[in-house]
Amino acid sequence: MFKRLALVTVSGLVAASFGIPASSAEDDFFMLTIDKAAYTNQFKTGLTLTGTYSCFANFEANPEFSGMGVNVSQIQGKGVVVTGGNYTQGLICDGVAHPWTITDVWANFGSGPMGGMPATWKGGRATANVNAGVSTGECQMGEECQGIGADVTRVIQIR
Numbered sequence: 001m002f003k004r005l006a007l008v009t010v011s012g013l014v015a016a017s018f019g020i021p022a023s024s025a026e027d028d029f030f031m032l033t034i035d036k037a038a039y040t041n042q043f044k045t046g047l048t049l050t051g052t053y054s055c056f057a058n059f060e061a062n063p064e065f066s067g068m069g070v071n072v073s074q075i076q077g078k079g080v081v082v083t084g085g086n087y088t089q090g091l092i093c094d095g096v097a098h099p100w101t102i103t104d105v106w107a108n109f110g111s112g113p114m115g116g117m118p119a120t121w122k123g124g125r126a127t128a129n130v131n132a133g134v135s136t137g138e139c140q141m142g143e144e145c146q147g148i149g150a151d152v153t154r155v156i157q158i159r
Contacts, residue, residue: 027056027058028055028056028057028058028059028148029054029055029056029148030053030054030055030093030132030133030134030148030149030150031052031053031054031055031097031150032051032052032053032130032132032150032151032152033051033052033053033152034049034050034051034128034130034152034154034156035049035050035051035156036154036156036157037156037157037158037159038050038072038105038126038128038156038157038158038159039158039159040121040123040158040159043120044107044120044121044122045106045107045118045119045120045121046084046103046104046105046106046107046121047072047084047103047105047107047121047158048101048102048103048104048105049070049072049101049102049105049128049130049156050099050100050101050102051099051100051130052097052098052099052100053068053091053097053098053100053132053150054095054096054097054098055091055093055095055134055148056093056094056095057093057134057146057148059136059146060136061091061093061134061135061136062134062135062136062137063089063090063091063092063134064089064090065134065135065136065137065138065139065147066089066090066091066093066132066133066134066135067087067088067089067090067091067132067133068087068088068089068091068100068102068130068131068132069085069086069087069130069131069132070085070086070087070102070105070128070129070130071083071084071085071128071129072084072085072105072126072127072128072129072156073126073127074121074122074124074125074126074127074158076122080109081109082107082108082109082119082120082121082122083107083108083109083116084105084106084107084108084121085105086102086103086104086105086106087102088100088102091132091133091134093134093148100132106118107119107120107121121158122158123158123159124157124158125155125156125157125158126155126156126157126158127153127154127155127156128153128154128155128156129151129152129153130151130152130153131149131150131151131152132149132150132151133147133148133149133150134147134148134149135147135148
């Protein structure tokens with residue numbers, strides 16, 4: 001089971017990077033895109049990212065066990081890296097393209113028990129990584145479970 005999941009995830013990563021559907025022998029696929037522009041809130045402390053996803057699974061994908069996460073990093077000077085992340089749940093896996101939006105990607109500098117110190121995003125380039133997937137359940141060790149997903153990284157422009 002875990003070998004099949006890894007193969008579909010890897011093919012999803014490669015296919016999503018080139019904008020073509022990833023298919024297993026059963027024609028499962030997961031496509032994921034990230035729009036080039038991301039927008040800050042009025043205080044420049046949070047980002048909104050958008051894109052599209054589509055997937056089809058030959059198993060009953062449970063929206064309660066689906067989701068998408070985003071991580072953004074931006075180099076803002078010598079030794080200064082600002083990072084942030086957020087997620088959403090409830091993906092629909094019906095073969096149709098769906099828009100996605102993740103808001104409140106809060107800027108942080110450094111690390112610590114609370115995620116670092118608050119920071120601000122600057123207009124310019126940053127790197128965004130988005131991963132998404134759907135499954136039939138929680139997929140605990142030793143449990144029968146199926147799932148597919150994709151992972152995409154691209155340079156974005158913060159505005």
